[in-house]
Amino acid sequence: MHRLIASPFLGKYLLVQPGHPAGVRISEARYKELRTRTADADAPAWLHDAARQAWDMTLDRPLSTDLLVRERSKYAYGRASWEINLGCDYDCEFCYLGEKRFEGLGWDGKRQLLHVMRDAGVLWLQITGGEALIDREFGAAYSYAHQLGMMVQVSSNGSSLRKQPIRDLFARHRPYRLTLSVYGATAATYDKVTRNRGAFGRFVKGLDAAREDTLPVRLNVIVSDGNAHEVDAMVALCERYGFPHQVFTNMSPTIDGEANPLATQAESHLKARSIFTGCNAGHTFFHVNPHGIASICKVGRDPSVNLITEGLEALPRLGAIAESLQLRTGGCSGCTKVGTCRTCRPLAKLYQEAGDRRELYCQHGGYGS
Ligand code: SF4
Numbered sequence: 001m002h003r004l005i006a007s008p009f010l011g012k013y014l015l016v017q018p019g020h021p022a023g024v025r026i027s028e029a030r031y032k033e034l035r036t037r038t039a040d041a042d043a044p045a046w047l048h049d050a051a052r053q054a055w056d057m058t059l060d061r062p063l064s065t066d067l068l069v070r071e072r073s074k075y076a077y078g079r080a081s082w083e084i085n086l087g088c089d090y091d092c093e094f095c096y097l098g099e100k101r102f103e104g105l106g107w108d109g110k111r112q113l114l115h116v117m118r119d120a121g122v123l124w125l126q127i128t129g130g131e132a133l134i135d136r137e138f139g140a141a142y143s144y145a146h147q148l149g150m151m152v153q154v155s156s157n158g159s160s161l162r163k164q165p166i167r168d169l170f171a172r173h174r175p176y177r178l179t180l181s182v183y184g185a186t187a188a189t190y191d192k193v194t195r196n197r198g199a200f201g202r203f204v205k206g207l208d209a210a211r212e213d214t215l216p217v218r219l220n221v222i223v224s225d226g227n228a229h230e231v232d233a234m235v236a237l238c239e240r241y242g243f244p245h246q247v248f249t250n251m252s253p254t255i256d257g258e259a260n261p262l263a264t265q266a267e268s269h270l271k272a273r274s275i276f277t278g279c280n281a282g283h284t285f286f287h288v289n290p291h292g293i294a295s296i297c298k299v300g301r302d303p304s305v306n307l308i309t310e311g312l313e314a315l316p317r318l319g320a321i322a323e324s325l326q327l328r329t330g331g332c333s334g335c336t337k338v339g340t341c342r343t344c345r346p347l348a349k350l351y352q353e354a355g356d357r358r359e360l361y362c363q364h365g366g367y368g369s
């Protein structure tokens with residue numbers, strides 16, 4: 001299996017090592033040089049130097065064994081996220097996924113989808129859920145994404161991280177990032193918030209395993225009214241493990257526009273989002289649901305394109321879809337405060353569908369002022 005990837009990425013060229021978030025930019029000439037080298041050729045001197053400097057790596061095999069060269073894509077995408085399955089072993093009240101049906105593509109569909117993402121130019125892939133690790137084919141899909149030359153990040157609740165097959169999988173193919181959510185600092189709170197008995201014990205065992213295996217963990221502390229009294233303890237838990245963390249306080253309506261998660265917010269902990277200055281959703285990245293339906297991102301899910309039935313050629317339609325979804329229409333039409341709005345139009349639309357709690361997203365309701 002390759003230890004390095006040379007790849008085009010958004011008009012530039014990168015050298016990356018699977019399992020590590022940092023890349024080295026290389027010139028087009030060097031990319032071409034690597035792409036045209038024969039199978040038995042050794043690494044050029046500059047590549048030895050770059051690998052040693054960036055990752056303390058020695059290249060001592062024929063270059064074709066160590067290096068995978070990704071082809072150029074005529075599509076302009078560099079990143080994607082993929083909900084492999086919406087099923088989850090937790091039942092958090094604030095989950096933005098709403099109804100979490102355990103369903104998705106079979107193995108042939110998953111393989112086809114990974115090929116489409118690779119051919120679209122995706123170098124950085126986030127596999128998420130539901131709970132990604134409990135999908136029967138997570139291991140196969142995760143390994144296959146690596147094999148195709150994608151850099152893989154996994155988002156998980158950590159409930160299966162202690163299991164030996166998962167530990168072996170991540171030892172074989174290291175994710176470049178493993179993002180885990182934190183729902184409490186004690187068993188009483190964590191199990192209550194996730195509505196799953198014994199969940200905290202399993203989570204902590206997962207954290208222990210991840211630390212022992214030196215996995216690149218990042219922790220997301222999710223604050224709700226059910227665990228807000230443990231924010232400091234949750235942060236202390238992150239610090240004890242030495243994993244970087246972020247604190248999230250704002251819930252969103254569900255992807256079907258249901259308001260339920262909003263009722264679970266810890267009002268006194270809410271923080272205003274930054275002013276929205278645009279994003280590249282649908283242009284350089286996209287999101288795919290468990291059925292292979294691609295949308296501009298996790299929030300703006302409609303309209304969409306079906307990557308399984310329509311194929312890769314349908315993907316560029318997301319650019320025009322993104323443009324139309326960002327227009328300040330509907331509940332935002334004619335707004336005079338767009339320039340200082342903190343909520344992108346797709347998210348504002350979700351709030352409006354969910355009953356328009358303006359104080360949570362809109363300056364006309366006092367939000368962010
Ligand atoms: S939620 Fe809004 S800001 Fe975030 S990616 Fe989607 S459109 Fe962009």
Ligand code: SF4
Nearest residue numbers: 332335341348362363
């Ligand atoms: S301030 Fe409110 S109405 Fe104006 S664009 Fe933002 S969300 Fe829409």
